[in-house]
Amino acid sequence: MAAASTDQVDFVNGGTRLFGIVGDPIAQVRSPEMVTWELRRRGLDAVLVPIHVFEAEFDAVLPALMRVANLDGLVFTIPFKRRACALAASLGAQARAVGAINALARGADGRWHGEIFDGLGCVEGLQRAGVAVRGARVMLVGLGGAGTAIAAAFAAERPASMRLFDLDAAHCGRVAAMVQAASPVTEVEVGPPVVDGVDLLVNATPVGMLDDPRLPIEAASLPSSLVVFDAIVKPEVTPLLAFAASQGCRAIGGREMMRGQIARIVDFLAATRRG
């Protein structure tokens, strides 16, 4: 009798706990490789798999998926971050401020808790790079999903000042009010994307993504004391980051935010029940 012991893989078995990332489309996501790596690095027998749910099927599929007994958590990406809030029995402070979640985990009591880590990942990535948001003078450009989450996470750090810019002036005003409410000590203003009197410039717009050669700010030069963070992941060196480096500035890319976010998401997911 030949043993079957070599005809098998070592990364999944009957006892493996499941996590998923839900999106539409799904093929472009990086969480399966990165979150699974981090779960395993922590010694957990777990895997995060891609789960492609068509937008029109979301309400029919998700509540049933959440009844799978060895599924301990879900990550949400485009276009589900807002809708996914309705699946959570409770929301974290960031999720309440932003109105969206990107992670949902089953607690010890069996109830599902939601939170968003886009902004917290940015703070974590900056911290890992030795850059503190607390007490800094910040210019944040772009208040879409990621930018709004960054604003909420930055507010929790109590920066000295925060200038916000977005093409949607009404939304910009709402985010400014949210930041001010969360951090009364911060000087909050809405204004153009310039860098005078700023320590930390954050780009959360898609300007500079892929082959876009534009800059998201209006500036002919940058003070070398400025730290420039760009949330874009591809390319790794955006036109803004290249410009910042040419001006002697510290330049930090979207991968640091992604790594910070992965770490925070795994903290959140790994705290779920083992049933």
Add this chain to the structure above:
Amino acid sequence: MAAASTDQVDFVNGGTRLFGIVGDPIAQVRSPEMVTWELRRRGLDAVLVPIHVFEAEFDAVLPALMRVANLDGLVFTIPFKRRACALAASLGAQARAVGAINALARGADGRWHGEIFDGLGCVEGLQRAGVAVRGARVMLVGLGGAGTAIAAAFAAERPASMRLFDLDAAHCGRVAAMVQAASPVTEVEVGPPVVDGVDLLVNATPVGMLDDPRLPIEAASLPSSLVVFDAIVKPEVTPLLAFAASQGCRAIGGREMMRGQIARIVDFLAATRRG
């Protein structure tokens, strides 16, 4: 900027196709390691994960799960092999004969097709060991789920004769009629678990499993020309197989059936659509 390229695993990504094994309980199953190994050996970017669905949740969860767009197929184990038939738009010949499925795959037309490979895996495992069922005189002991599937798969091979034994006499009679209808050339009889005039003895009862020291047959000795197959996977050498070997018989264990079944299931699953 540190590259994130090392902080990732290489066995799952956003484009990975999903398969699952559904059961209650689930931790004991071996398909995740074995089917995933075979899928990857064939060059497919795919993984089979354990999916624990409580018995009472089956009807609520499965139809929704089947709407996940990158899920191409499911394997079913205890206690769902019979109920899962209702999920299939069409059933294979073995599934119709047995009234159960253990695999469900999405076809190119988006419809789900079900089949059972328990018996086909046994035939495949015997073939790999150089043992033909066609023309053989068979004694099959035990007609539970696996035994009934083995009876159906053996019938398709047209053995010379087939003697069946099960403690449930009424079920035994129904299986005998099914075998006779599928293979009119086979001499079918219901009778005690003895080995006179038999070329191939198959045990599909749980007798001899784990620490059970009993034999599933009534025999003080065995002819050395007899081939003995035991469907039990643990232990690898059952009391029956040890006895067979001591009598100079060819002894083949459940792992060969499992390997044959994995191969046939992956043939079936890998033919599904890539959406």
